[in-house]
Amino acid sequence: MTPPSGAAAAVRHPDAPAPGELLGSHYEHCFGCGGAQAHGLHLEVRAGEGVDVTAEFTVRPVHQGAPGLAHGGVLSTALDETMGSLGWLMHMIVVTGHLETDFVRPVPVGTVLHLSAAVTAVDGRKVFTRATGRIGGPEGPVAVRAEALFIKVDVEHFTDHGRDEEIQAAMADPDQVRRARAFEVNP
Numbered sequence: 345m346t347p348p349s350g351a352a353a354a355v356r357h358p359d360a361p362a363p364g365e366l367l368g369s370h371y372e373h374c375f376g377c378g379g380a381q382a383h384g385l386h387l388e389v390r391a392g393e394g395v396d397v398t399a400e401f402t403v404r405p406v407h408q409g410a411p412g413l414a415h416g417g418v419l420s421t422a423l424d425e426t427m428g429s430l431g432w433l434m435h436m437i438v439v440t441g442h443l444e445t446d447f448v449r450p451v452p453v454g455t456v457l458h459l460s461a462a463v464t465a466v467d468g469r470k471v472f473t474r475a476t477g478r479i480g481g482p483e484g485p486v487a488v489r490a491e492a493l494f495i496k497v498d499v500e501h502f503t504d505h506g507r508d509e510e511i512q513a514a515m516a517d518p519d520q521v522r523r524a525r526a527f528e529v530n531p
């Protein structure tokens with residue numbers, strides 16, 4: 345998870361969303377951010393000033409592991425989705441290759457998890473990222489943190505491997521921006 349010495353700093357795409365702007369859901373059926381997923385995380389991700397983002401996730405009863413506490417896998421998903429959204433700031437299609445999570449404090453149901461993530465380095469197709477989730481406010485104590493390696497892929501990654509019925513439905517969407525973002529298309 346340590347970037348090689350020749351790795352470069354991430355470059356913000358000139359057409360990336362402005363700092364403070366909500367990225368919006370990239371795909372309505374995404375478990376991380378989609379509005380059509382009743383039990384999804386409904387993450388709202390906001391662009392930062394560099395290649396960084398912030399997001400909020402409210403833990404609901406459907407996200408429990410132990411009684412009254414968030415499931416660790418769900419928290420990992422929130423971190424994964426937040427870091428994955430960094431690709432949009434570079435206009436790069438990326439998928440998670442490797443994800444490591446530290447669970448530092450239990451996260452009760454009803455908690456708002458304040459997430460922040462940034463790209464630490466880019467090395468060819470490899471995008472190194474880091475994220476934290478805090479409770480009690482954006483400056484509150486760290487409850488979870490993660491590092492992840494994302495790999496740049498082409499749109500064929502999705503069209504070749506995704507189930508045909510969802511691929512066809514996403515491609516038939518008359519909204520061009522939504523259609524592109526469902527596959528995180530690199531313009």
Ligand SMILES: CCCCCCCCCCCC(=O)SCCNC(=O)CCNC(=O)[C@H](O)C(C)(C)COP(=O)(O)OP(=O)(O)OC[C@H]1O[C@@H](n2cnc3c(N)ncnc32)[C@H](O)[C@@H]1OP(=O)(O)O
Pocket residue numbers: 367368369370376424425426427428429430431432438439440441442468469470493495497525528
């Ligand atoms: C608003 C919009 C936002 C959009 C918001 C989007 C949000 C999405 C958030 C969720 C993101 C996900 O969950 S994505 C879904 C979960 N992930 C997946 O399904 C990925 C499944 N895995 C794969 O398809 C594949 O393994 C790939 C694509 C990751 C890599 O395969 P490949 O394309 O053949 O590449 P490959 O040559 O193997 O690897 C390229 C380089 O990466 C390294 N590499 C590859 N995998 C790993 C690995 N696990 N750990 C370490 N290193 C790795 C290789 O060593 C190599 O380094 P070197 O030799 O070049 O040095």
